[in-house]
Structures are given as C-alpha cells and as structure tokens.
Amino acid sequence: MRPAPIYLDHAATTPVREEVLAAMTPYFSVRFGNPSSSHRVGREARAAFDEARERIAACLGAHADEIVFTSGGTESDNLAILGTWRVLRTRGRDVVVTAPTEHKAVLEVAHHVADEGGTERLLDVDDEGRVRPEALDAALDARVAVCAVMWINNETGVVQDVPAITERVKAAGALMHTDAVQAFGKLPIDLRTLPVDLLAMSGHKLGGPKGIGALFVRRGTPLAPLLHGGAQDRGRRPGTENVAAAIGLAVAAERALAERAHEWARLEALRDALQRTVLARVPDAVVHSAGAPRAPHILNLSVPGTDSESLLMALDLAGICASGGSACQSGSVGTSHVLAAMGVSRELAAGAVRLSLGALTTDDDVTRVGEVFPALVEKARRLAGAVSA
Amino acid sequence: MSRGRVLVAMSGGVDSSVAAALLHADGYEVIGATMKLTCHGDELPDRPCCSLDSVNDARRVCERLGAPHYVLNLESAFSRDVVRDFAEEYARGRTPIPCVRCNTFTKFRDLARKAAALDCDFVATGHYAQLHDGALHRGLDPAKDQSYFLWGLERAILSRLLLPVGGRTKAETRATARALDLVVVADKPESQDICFVPDGDHVAVVRRELGADAPALQRGPFVDRDGRVLGEHDGFARFTIGQRRGVPGGFPEPMFVIAIHPDTRAVVLGPRDALLGRGIVALGMNWLLEVALEQPLPAIAPGQSLVCYDGTRVLGGGVIEAGLAAA
Numbered sequence: 222m223r224p225a226p227i228y229l230d231h232a233a234t235t236p237v238r239e240e241v242l243a244a245m246t247p248y249f250s251v252r253f254g255n256p257s258s259s260h261r262v263g264r265e266a267r268a269a270f271d272e273a274r275e276r277i278a279a280c281l282g283a284h285a286d287e288i289v290f291t292s293g294g295t296e297s298d299n300l301a302i303l304g305t306w307r308v309l310r311t312r313g314r315d316v317v318v319t320a321p322t323e324h325k326a327v328l329e330v331a332h333h334v335a336d337e338g339g340t341e342r343l344l345d346v347d348d349e350g351r352v353r354p355e356a357l358d359a360a361l362d363a364r365v366a367v368c369a370v371m372w373i374n375n376e377t378g379v380v381q382d383v384p385a386i387t388e389r390v391k392a393a394g395a396l397m398h399t400d401a402v403q404a405f406g407k408l409p410i411d412l413r414t415l416p417v418d419l420l421a422m423s424g425h426k427l428g429g430p431k432g433i434g435a436l437f438v439r440r441g442t443p444l445a446p447l448l449h450g451g452a453q454d455r456g457r458r459p460g461t462e463n464v465a466a467a468i469g470l471a472v473a474a475e476r477a478l479a480e481r482a483h484e485w486a487r488l489e490a491l492r493d494a495l496q497r498t499v500l501a502r503v504p505d506a507v508v509h510s511a512g513a514p515r516a517p518h519i520l521n522l523s524v525p526g527t528d529s530e531s532l533l534m535a536l537d538l539a540g541i542c543a544s545g546g547s548a549c550q551s552g553s554v555g556t557s558h559v560l561a562a563m564g565v566s567r568e569l570a571a572g573a574v575r576l577s578l579g580a581l582t583t584d585d586d587v588t589r590v591g592e593v594f595p596a597l598v599e600k601a602r603r604l605a606g607a608v609s610a
Numbered sequence: 611m612s613r614g615r616v617l618v619a620m621s622g623g624v625d626s627s628v629a630a631a632l633l634h635a636d637g638y639e640v641i642g643a644t645m646k647l648t649c650h651g652d653e654l655p656d657r658p659c660c661s662l663d664s665v666n667d668a669r670r671v672c673e674r675l676g677a678p679h680y681v682l683n684l685e686s687a688f689s690r691d692v693v694r695d696f697a698e699e700y701a702r703g704r705t706p707i708p709c710v711r712c713n714t715f716t717k718f719r720d721l722a723r724k725a726a727a728l729d730c731d732f733v734a735t736g737h738y739a740q741l742h743d744g745a746l747h748r749g750l751d752p753a754k755d756q757s758y759f760l761w762g763l764e765r766a767i768l769s770r771l772l773l774p775v776g777g778r779t780k781a782e783t784r785a786t787a788r789a790l791d792l793v794v795v796a797d798k799p800e801s802q803d804i805c806f807v808p809d810g811d812h813v814a815v816v817r818r819e820l821g822a823d824a825p826a827l828q829r830g831p832f833v834d835r836d837g838r839v840l841g842e843h844d845g846f847a848r849f850t851i852g853q854r855r856g857v858p859g860g861f862p863e864p865m866f867v868i869a870i871h872p873d874t875r876a877v878v879l880g881p882r883d884a885l886l887g888r889g890i891v892a893l894g895m896n897w898l899l900e901v902a903l904e905q906p907l908p909a910i911a912p913g914q915s916l917v918c919y920d921g922t923r924v925l926g927g928g929v930i931e932a933g934l935a936a937a
Contacts, residue, residue, distance in 0.1 A: 530680075530682065530683060534680050534727075534728055535727065537680075538678065538728060555683070600727075601727060604723075604726060604727050
C-alpha cells in the first residue's frame with residue numbers, strides 16, 4: 222500500500238478538527254431543528270446558531286449583528302461587493318476598485334460590475350504583489366463605491382497593508398472590503414480598531430467544514446441581499462440557516478485564534494527551513510513575494526525550465542500534494558493571473574508550485590519534501606534538456 | 611508485482627476506460643491522463659468527447675480503479691499543431707485529417723513525453739488497432755479499425771505502446787464496461803466527427819482561425835477543365851475533391867469537384883470519370899513514396915492520408931500530395 226500522502230495544500234483546504242466535528246455532530250441528529258421554528262426544537266437550534274454568531278463576532282471584536290453567515294468565501298466576497306455596489310451606484314458611486322492579484326471571487330465580481338454598467342478600476346501592484354499606494358490614491362475619488370483588497374494572498378502569501386489601505390479608502394468616503402479568507406485565524410484581527418466595513422471569511426481554511434463562511438458587515442453599511450425569499454438574518458441572507466456548520470466555524474475560529482501565535486511561529490520556521498533546503502539544492506529557484514511580509518504557511522516558487530503540470534504530477538506520484546497557480550474547472554493547471562500581474566515572466570509563472578503548510582505539517586514532512594522536491598526538479602530538467610537538445 | 615507503469619490516454623469514453631480497466635486487471639500500474647485540448651469555458655455543446663463531463667467521467671473511472679488521474683493541458687500545442695494546421699490546409703485547397711496529426715503530435719509525441727517524465731514504461735490508448743511483435747496492425751473489429759489514424763507514430767514508440775481493446779469488437783468492449791461496472795461510460799454514444807468542429811461545420815473553424823476575410827472564404831469561380839467559367843462559389847474552403855454538394859447543376863452529367871486552385875480561388879468541376887487517378891504521390895515525415903494503383907481510384911484528395919498495409923500490418927503512410935491523372 223502507498224503511504225499516506227504528505228499534504229502541502231492547506232491554502233486549498235484543511236481537515237475538519239476533531240473538536241469541530243464533535244461540536245457539530247448533535248446538530249445533524251438530535252438537535253436538528255430549524256431556527257425559524259417557534260417550537261422547542263426550533264428554539265434550541267436558534268439559541269445555538271445565535272451563540273455561534275456571537276462567538277465569531279468575539280473573535281473579531283465585532284457585534285453579533287455584524288456577522289452574516291454565508292456558504293463560504295466566494296459568497297461572502299460576492300455579497301460584500303455586489304451588495305454594497307448595488308446600493309451605492311444609486312447614490313453616484315458606481316466604481317469598484319480592486320487589485321489584479323485578487324481571488325477570482327473578487328476579480329470576477331468586479332468584471333461583473335462592469336457588465337452591469339458600473340466601472341472597475343484595477344490597481345497596479347509591485348513586484349511582490351502589493352498594491353502601490355500611489356495607484357490607490359489615483360484610483361480613489363468620489364465615484365468609488367467599494368475598494369476590495371485581500372489581506373493575505375492565497376497564491377503567494379503576501380500580506381497587504383490593509384490598515385494603511387483602509388485609511389486611504391475611508392478618507393475618500395468609500396467602503397473598504399477585505400477578503401480575509403487566508404488571514405482569518407492567522408493574523409490578529411480587531412475590528413474595533415481597524416475600520417474596514419466588510420471582511421470575508423471561510424470555514425474550511427482553518428479546520429472548519431466546507432460550505433460555511435461569514436461576512437462581517439459593519440453597522441450602518443448599506444447592503445442589498447443577493448438572494449431573496451426569506452427573512453433570515455434580517456433579510457441579508459435568506460435561506461434556512463446551516464446551524465451545524467455555523468457552530469463548526471465558530472469552534473474552528475476559536476481554536477485557531479487560541480493557537481495563533483504559536484502556530485504562526487511553528488509554520489514560519491518550517492516554511493523557512495523548506496525554502497532554505499530547496500534553494501540550497503536549486504539555487505536558481507525563484508520564491509515569489511519573498512521580498513515582502515508573507516504569511517507563514519505559503520511557499521510559492523518557480524523553477525526555471527520546468528512546468529507546474531509535470532512537477533505537480535511527479536510530486537503527487539511521490540506522495541506529495543501541492544498545487545499550481547490556479548486550478549481550472551477541469552483540474553488542469555493554468556498560468557497564474559496573480560504572478561502575471563506581479564510581472565513574473567510567462568515562462569517562470571508556468572513553473573510555479575505552491576506548497577502550503579498547516580495543521581497536518583510536521584518536521585518530518587518538511588524534511589522529506591526538502592529531499593524529494595529538488596530531486597524531481599533535477600529530473601524534470603534533465604528530461605527538458607534532453608528534449609530541447 | 612507490477613508489470614510496469616502505464617500512462618493511459620483517457621477521453622472519458624468507453625474504449626479508453628475499458629483499456630485502463632483491462633491494464634489495471636492485468637497487473638499494470640495505471641495512471642490516467644485526459645488531454646485538455648480545447649477551452650472548457652467555451653464549451654462545444656453535446657460533444658461526446660473533449661468536454662468537461664468527459665474529464666469527470668475519466669476521473670471517476672480512475673477513482674474506481676484506485677489509479678491517479680491527471681488533466682494535461684495541451685491546449686496551445688493542439689491549437690498550433692492540429693487546429694491551425696487544419697484551417698491552413700483548407701486554405702491551401704486541401705482536405706486535412708486532423709486525427710492523424712493529433713495522434714502523431716499531440717498523443718504520441720506530447721503525451722508520450724509526459725509519460726517519460728512520470729517514469730512510465732508504457733503508453734496506452736483505447737484505439738482499435740493491434741500490435742503483434744512490435745508491428746502495428748488493424749483492429750480486430752473491421753467496422754472499428756483505427757489503425758488508419760496511427761501511421762504517423764514514430765517507430766520507437768511501438769515497443770512502449772499498449773492497445774488493450776484493439777483485439778476486441780466494440781460490442782465486447784461495451785460488455786466489458788458493463789461487467790466491470792463502469793456504468794458512467796458503458797453506454798456512451800460513439801464520438802463521430804472531429805472533436806473541435808461543431809456540427810461538422812469546418813468552415814466555421816477556418817473562419818475563426820484565419821478570419822472571415824481569408825481568401826479561402828471569398829467568392830471565386832467554378833471552372834471546367836478547360837478553364838471556362840461555369841458559375842460562382844462563396845469560398846473554396848467549402849469544397850473537397852469528389853464533392854457534389856454545392857456544385858451547380860444543369861449539365862448533361864453530374865459534376866464533381868476535381869481540383870481546387872487557391873491562387874485563382876477556382877474550383878474545377880468535371881464529370882465522374884475525371885475523378886479517377888492512376889497513381890498517388892505522398893509526402894510525409896515517415897515516407898516519400900509513389901504508389902502505383904492496380905485499379906484507378908476516385909477522388910484522391912491532397913491532404914488526406916495514404917496508408918499502406920501488408921495484410922493487416924500497417925507498413926506506414928504519408929500525406930497525399932497529388933493524384934496522378936488517369937491515362
């Protein structure tokens with residue numbers, strides 16, 4: 222039998238933590254109620270659901286009524302941008318500002334705004350993938366409805382200066398949204414001191430279940446719902462509440478925050494060790510966003526003369542799960558729009574591999590990958606050389 | 611002990627799925643690969659192959675076998691080597707067979723290269739063709755034989771090639787799929803025409819690749835063998851040697867396309883006997899040969915393939931350059 226794979230794709234998804242699963246389980250069976258029901262079974266579910274909302278709010282320094290549960294990060298980003306833009310466009314603010322390095326859940330929504338008659342403005346980023354402050358200043362004016370900049374980039378791990386960006390956006394009278402799907406549970410977030418208006422989270426990136434996410438919506442923020450058909454969550458997000466998953470998200474967030482500082486240091490040490498080992502054996506490998514503050518769990522690198530597709534297959538056959546730039550619907554590997562926006566050459570971007578560490582990652586994993594990865598690279602290059610010769 | 615590692619090209623159809631399952635049952639270590647040749651964002655509707663559903667079907671079959679499955683993005687190479695060439699051949703007044711080029715370049719060069727990088731000992735497909743002692747032969751099922759499309763393979767690959775369904779009939783393949791419980795693929799409809807040509811409309815591909823103002827799509831004359839103008843057509847890319855459809859009527863005998871001259875955009879018409887050729891000149895990467903025909907053959911279209919057999923054995927082939935007029 223093949224040994225268990227080494228999982229280095231935590232930025233894609235993470236396993237549900239045992240305590241999360243245990244907390245959710247009763248709400249699939251004995252406490253199965255619909256929170257909208259007025260009877261005892263329903264009340265029980267309502268109480269648990271409201272408590273989950275309060276616990277997530279507490280993790281962020283927010284009020285409970287500022288948390289809207291969604292199906293995940295994508296829905297949260299859609300609701301944040303479209304929900305606010307559709308109100309503000311009627312008030313003369315029809316522009317959405319964002320960066321070309323955003324997740325597609327933001328970027329495609331900005332394109333959609335343009336299709337619906339609004340305007341999208343994409344901010345120039347530097348070689349590390351950070352928004353250029355002068356580009357932001359140039360883009361902000363009295364027509365801007367909302368500016369969306371992700372806190373930690375899911376491909377490179379680069380950390381945007383969200384507090385500084387927020388300050389500029391607020392000064393221009395626009396709303397600030399941040400996709401914190403990778404940042405929630407990793408960075409300290411206190412919404413009492415950080416004046417973002419909207420913040421997107423997802424459950425399955427931090428040990429919670431798939432199919433649940435949340436959007437922080439600061440009190441007083443105008444928001445039109447995307448879905449219609451029920452009064453749940455003040456009409457902001459109709460549909461029967463996903464009680465068990467909401468509880469799962471709350472527990473996962475609390476556990477991640479409790480371990481945050483320790484886990485950050487642990488992953489950073491592992492990631493740095495992995496980076497050092499790989500660079501020692503593949504000195505011309507290029508680590509993306511290495512010159513900027515980076516989240517500790519993401520190592521995105523390109524090896525000149527290799528292609529991600531072949532490297533990822535070879536890694537998989539060697540029992541190592543990693544991913545490339547952006548997965549296409551078919552599962553084939555495309556070239557990363559993030560690296561392209563950072564000015565990485567097409568050839569180099571075509572060889573990008575993202576290794577993302579997390580709860581499952583051990584010292585042994587990193588040691589093994591540090592041996593296998595360079596060996597596979599050397600082989601891939603020998604073959605590429607043989608072909609071009 | 612494994613009999614070796616094999617990369618199986620899987621379209622998501624019944625033939626390649628059964629090929630993978632048979633190799634797995636025979637003790638090979640199977641790796642499934644589906645080639646992504648066209649953009650799924652711009653999906654051709656109701657295609658039995660090359661579609662996103664087909665990728666998913668191939669993946670499910672592999673999951674059943676416990677085999678890894680990958681999607682290989684060969685879009686740009688396929689677009690260059692096969693689709694572009696297809697359009698350019700029509701622009702030269704010829705009649706291409708893209709499946710030959712797809713096998714020669716995309717499957718057995720690009721895919722085989724991926725296989726080598728993954729330490730695969732073999733490459734396998736679901737083609738109805740057979741290998742005996744390192745020689746390529748027709749498939750057992752005469753109605754399904756696909757050896758014709760494989761003449762362009764490099765000889766070196768034959769020793770690494772496995773064709774598990776070539777010795778079966780299509781009915782047997784379907785029965786095997788049902789017996790192995792590969793229900794997702796067992797009763798799939800046959801893929802018929804060219805995977806990237808929607809509704810058999812090859813002119814649409816020419817237009818997309820070369821632009822609506824390409825000379826091959828502009829009006830030109832129908833002429834007879836003596837150069838007399840007989841009428842007007844709206845683009846010689848719409849015609850192939852031997853074609854009757856779209857040819858004007860009102861002649862004493864039925865007229866066929868007997869030649870296409872891209873330089874003057876002329877489509878030459880002639881009676882049925884003008885289609886006959888007494889010989890064939892073929893060019894190609896493996897062959898440069900002139901084949902004398904015992905009986906004259908009709909409609910020898912440049913761009914089509916000349917494939918030579920000794921009994922069932924495929925000796926090789928080439929791309930037809932010209933027919934030699936019957937004496």
